[in-house]
Amino acid sequence: MNLSFTREEEAFREEVRDFLARNLTEDLSAYARRMTSVYATKPIALKWQQILVKQGWAAPSWPVEYGGTSWTPAQRYIFDVEMARAGAPPLSPMGIGMCGPALIGHGSKAQKDHYLPRILSGEDFWCQGYSEPHAGSDLAALTMSAIDQGDHFLCNGSKIWTTHAHEANKMFCLVRTDASGKPQQGITFLLIEMNQPGVRVDPILMLSGEHIQNAVFFTDVRVPKENVIGRINDGWTVAKYLLEFERGGSSYGPRLLARLRAIRITAAEEGALDAAFAAKLSRAEAEILALEAAELQQMSELARGGTPGLKASMMKIRGTELSQHLTELALELAGVYAAPFQPHHTSPGGPVPGFEGLNTAQAGPDSAVTSTAKYLNDRAGSIYAGSNEIQRGILAKGQLGL
Incomplete structure (x- = not known):
């Protein structure tokens, strides 16, 4: 194992430092210095994301054809180091860091072509629908149901501790499509529109007083089957990967x-x-x-x-x-x-x-x-x-x- 950096990698470090010196604005730096959460606000996160998108550096781990870089793991690590040293604010991880990799690893070509550009542009702002009131760390115990209605599912249930659900227009979600087998079986990975009838978002205030988390309730919410990532009843595979x-x-x-x-x-x-x-x-x-x-x-x-x-x-x-x-x-x-x-x-x-x-x-x-x-x-x-x-x-x- 070689942990030293090559001359080319050190040259890349200088390129990153130069970019940050020119593009990390004072308002972004000032915000980051006084952050109290692991999440930046949506306006700050998207402002910094667009600067990185313009440079082609917003999603280093994605394939190049979808807006990623051809960086090596060493270059990605150098980028992380220099971002931290410069005091850059974080991006929202739900889209680029989580839903994006799930789509890249398990989505269809049509799903990648549609959603990945919208993640980078900020047109889609995502939240994660995993935890439920009785299924947090024991995620396989989730019960939010998705009943097969032919060309769509009818979803009922709730999710909790959902970061930025009050600002998101999309949720990637785990739902129960079959309860007859083991808990990890019968789970499906589903993409849900937040701005539709039957979706209700209630705020949860953290100990720090911030409204970041939410409880989300679903009542007869229709989700087309084309929004399934991977295979029906095999969402646990996608979830573990993510x-x-x-x-x-x-x-x-x-x-x-x-x-x-x-x-x-x-x-x-x-x-x-x-x-x-x-x-x-x-x-x-x-x-x-x-x-x-x-x-x-x-x-x-x-x-x-x-x-x-x-x-x-x-x-x-x-x-x-x-x-x-x-x-x-x-x-x-x-x-x-x-x-x-x-x-x-x-x-x-x-x-x-x-x-x-x-x-x-x-x-x-x-x-x-x-x-x-x-x-x-x-x-x-x-x-x-x-x-x-x-x-x-x-x-x-x-x-x-x-």
Whole structure:
């Protein structure tokens, strides 16, 4: 395994840095610096996405014929590193990072030709319909029904914790089309129009006060069979493929290191980098560097034609738990300035009801203003995309044979 970068790859790094210097506008940078969620708002995400689309860099892992790049895994990793170092806001992962790969891996040519350009243009903004009130980590227990009506399905049921469902016009969804076999059987991967009769979206406010999540209810919603991705009753295959990309298809290391270095710089500037706090930062950095080494190893395997596989579960566990640990260190550094709740001075991932339009002065330094909201928001990190307990079970069964 060779983890060093070639001369050509280092030249590519300079190309990416030059692009970011010219195109990452101050409003996008300012928004990213005060983010409290893993998600940017729809306007910010789409604005940055269009800049990347114009450059041809919005969907690096897609095939070139659909707007992707011909980058190697090493180039994609370099791109992630430089995006993190520059402080670029994230794109919405639901379209480019999740629905797109599902379509590329299991969709028909007609489906790819129709949906992939609309994902890149932002004409279609997607949400994910997986979890249900009684089927979260145990996703195979889902019961939202899709009854065969000849040329269409009639869908009834609900989904929960649905990110940006209130802003999405499309949902990729798992539905129950056959309940006679094992739980993983009889599930179908379906694309649903959100703007149609029978779809109701109710807001769920997070601990941080942001409206990002939703509960979605379906009552006799008609979905044409041409919206099935893969085969009817074989949606579990598509879902597992997609979850590999959700859990391990991107690099945690670069963004975690960027956040840790920001905490260290702030601590030094504020005279708080004593021996005890410095030791905590060093331990966290060592763990992040270990994760980054594993990501580089995976990059090498992907270059040889591999897939994220079981490593996706490991990356998800370590990435989200280290992210939560960084929010704890930031909270410790903020001290008494962690107490004021002032989301109107941050960049939340969605509206914060009751705080829009407030013009009260900011309490405390810029470095502390996001600490509490980010801490509260990131408590979900070890739950979404399959809880970390479930991921450990996957590793125990698949890797250790337990």
